Amino acid sequence: MLTISQLKNNTQEVIRLLGIKNIDTESKINEILAADQSRKSTQKDHNDLQSDLNAMAKEIGALMRKKEIGKANVLKVKTTGLKEKVKNLQEKQVELEDRIYHLLIELPNIPHPSVKPGINENDNELIEQHGEIFETHALPHWEIATKAGIIDFEAGNKLTGSGFPVYVGQGAKIQRALIHFFLDKATDQGYTEIEVPVIVNEDSAFGTGQLPDKDGQMYFLSQDKLYLIPTAEVPLTNLYRNSIVAQNELPIKLCGYTPCFRREAGSYGKDVRGLNRLHQFDKVEIVQITKPENSYQVLEEMVSYIANLIKELDLPFRIMRLCGKDLSFTAALTFDFEVYSAAQKRWLEVSSVSNFESFQSSRLKLRYKDDNNKNQLLHTLNGSALALPRILAAILENNQDGNRIKIPEALVKYTGFDQIEI
RNA sequence: GGAGAGAUGGCAGAGUGGUCGAAUGCGGUGGUCUUGAAAACCAUUGUACCGCGAGGUACCGGGGGUUCGAAUCCCUCUCUCUCCGCCA
Numbered sequence A: 001m002l003t004i005s006q007l008k009n010n011t012q013e014v015i016r017l018l019g020i021k022n023i024d025t026e027s028k029i030n031e032i033l034a035a036d037q038s039r040k041s042t043q044k045d046h047n048d049l050q051s052d053l054n055a056m057a058k059e060i061g062a063l064m065r066k067k068e069i070g071k072a073n074v075l076k077v078k079t080t081g082l083k084e085k086v087k088n089l090q091e092k093q094v095e096l097e098d099r100i101y102h103l104l105i106e107l108p109n110i111p112h113p114s115v116k117p118g119i120n121e122n123d124n125e126l127i128e129q130h131g132e133i134f135e136t137h138a139l140p141h142w143e144i145a146t147k148a149g150i151i152d153f154e155a156g157n158k159l160t161g162s163g164f165p166v167y168v169g170q171g172a173k174i175q176r177a178l179i180h181f182f183l184d185k186a187t188d189q190g191y192t193e194i195e196v197p198v199i200v201n202e203d204s205a206f207g208t209g210q211l212p213d214k215d216g217q218m219y220f221l222s223q224d225k226l227y228l229i230p231t232a233e234v235p236l237t238n239l240y241r242n243s244i245v246a247q248n249e250l251p252i253k254l255c256g257y258t259p260c261f262r263r264e265a266g267s268y269g270k271d272v273r274g275l276n277r278l279h280q281f282d283k284v285e286i287v288q289i290t291k292p293e294n295s296y297q298v299l300e301e302m303v304s305y306i307a308n309l310i311k312e313l314d315l316p317f318r319i320m321r322l323c324g325k326d327l328s329f330t331a332a333l334t335f336d337f338e339v340y341s342a343a344q345k346r347w348l349e350v351s352s353v354s355n356f357e358s359f360q361s362s363r364l365k366l367r368y369k370d371d372n373n374k375n376q377l378l379h380t381l382n383g384s385a386l387a388l389p390r391i392l393a394a395i396l397e398n399n400q401d402g403n404r405i406k407i408p409e410a411l412v413k414y415t416g417f418d419q420i421e422i
Numbered sequence B: 001g002g003a004g005a006g007a008u009g010g011c012a013g014a015g016u017g018g019u020c021g022a023a024u025g026c027g028g029u030g031g032u033c034u035u036g037a038a039a040a041c042c043a044u045u046g047u048a049c050c051g052c053g054a055g056g057u058a059c060c061g062g063g064g065g066u067u068c069g070a071a072u073c074c075c076u077c078u079c080u081c082u083c084c085g086c087c088a
Helices: A004-009 A011-020 A026-065 A069-104 A141-148 A153-159 A170-188 A202-207 A233-238 A292-312 A359-364 A388-398 A409-415
Strands: A125-130 A226-228 A243-245 A252-261 A280-290 A317-321 A333-341 A346-357 A366-369 A375-377 A379-387 A404-406 A419-421
Touching: A004 A011, A004 A026, A011 A026, A026 A069, A125 A292, A141 A170, A141 A388, A170 A252, A170 A280, A170 A292, A170 A379, A170 A388, A170 A409, A202 A226, A202 A233, A202 A359, A233 A252, A233 A280, A233 A359, A233 A379, A280 A292, A280 A388, A292 A317, A292 A333, A292 A346, A292 A379, A333 A388, A346 A359, A346 A388, A359 A366, A359 A379, A379 A388
Parallel strands: A243 A366
Antiparallel strands: A125 A317, A252 A280, A280 A379, A317 A333, A333 A346, A346 A379, A366 A375, A404 A419
């Protein structure tokens, strides 16, 4: 969440930048600042009175020890009225803090200055494009995969419902190969591989900003009040919830493979055909925690890391900078990676890399000690590296060659085969 | 699922109504000593908010209560551990 000092120091600029996300926050921010003023004065009154009360309690204690019960009793009577006042002030203070907090967590992150306004995803800005896009009579991946017998969509329907495919034989192996390949690459790049729970508690879901914003998008286990993770970002980043890390531990670089679970309520049509949009899918995620002054350089690094990953798989792709409207609640700047899917003739998002600046760390209370030994919020970043289903879809659609599908060379040592016969 | 025990500072671990933001040990930081290091010794070492500052307030798992005063007593919730049962 944003901090009061962010709002106070730059009120007009913050309002303007949030406008780029296409929301008007002026009245809300003014309300927060006014409530904070009143909180401060309430707190001062409250603290002063409490201080008086504490002093009297001490005095009573001293009198009791000297057995001057009479004097003590006189003082006791005097505290009664004060106690009432303190209680009222305390209640008022808590009420104000509560109100400020609830207003604050409803504000999305401030977009980076490079973010353009835009109305929808068509306004996302093309940054780079790689690889060749060619005309082809390739079959869409759901047809070719079914024909080759490597994905059984029907079986998934039977077991669970739509959006839960079953991978068979070479299909299952290619999944495992991709996970292995992505983890090896990330490890080579200095990310520490972590295996985490795929079910998290409410605090964790709140820490990275999924709650309260995306409540309905997560699977919820009501018996235990736990959430299935929509991305490894949640457990990986929450490892550092409520901590103060030493400077020499920075930057923190983590990666992890997890299945991801998303309800995808409201999705329909061609968007959800085949592997395009699933309720359960596999993903390797990379996470970095950095000092504020380094985070944008780190974002660049992560972008080029992911670009190289897709290049190694020989897939045509492009990098988009999200416009304000398309930017998530929590992100300050996001680059999406989209691979071209030859048969569907469309771009499929396979990765999203974001800098959250201090938006997550303020919720997470994730800090470090700066050179002056003061605690400062860190910056958090993460990116998919990569999400499997659409990568597989693109491989199946782009690499069709007669009655076989060619496995990208970099993957062969992981799959153990270099083609899938149809 | 049944029975019991517990939750205190980075860690370990005292503390059962006032002098406790909290002993002690370990760890961390700074220093003395040393050619350097170790050891030893000395000092320092939690977080958040309010205040220009002096300083103040809160926090001993969370919430509520009793009391002039709560880490300490009461209620409640959560979590952890041990034993039994079940089990990859």
